[in-house]
Amino acid sequence: xxxxxxxxxxxxxxxxxxxxxxxxxxxxxxxxxxxxxxxxxxxxxxxxxxxxxxxxxxxxxxxxxxxxxxxxxxx
Numbered sequence: 001x002x003x004x005x006x007x008x009x010x011x012x013x014x015x016x017x018x019x020x021x022x023x024x025x026x027x028x029x030x031x032x033x034x035x036x037x038x039x040x041x042x043x044x045x046x047x048x049x050x051x052x053x054x055x056x057x058x059x060x061x062x063x064x065x066x067x068x069x070x071x072x073x074x075x
Contacts, residue, residue, distance in 0.1 A: 022046075023064070041066045 027042040043064040 026063075036069055036071050039068045 023043040023045050025041050026044045027040075029040040031038040031040075043066065045062065
């Protein structure tokens with residue numbers, strides 16, 4: 001009975017993410033200036049990059065850049 005319960009509750013695709021609904025980090029940069037770290041991440045949405053058969057892309061796909069700053073404290 002326990003095995004049947006586990007089989008029914010642990011299978012499936014509840015947390016499945018579609019590739020076209022995700023953004024991917026294509027570049028990461030780290031700078032260290034005056035005791036501060038700055039992290040840059042470039043994200044790309046692949047759903048806008050895919051080719052459509054017989055159609056040409058009129059514009060470049062959007063690219064997002066995130067920036068974070070902070071210092072590292074000693075343990």
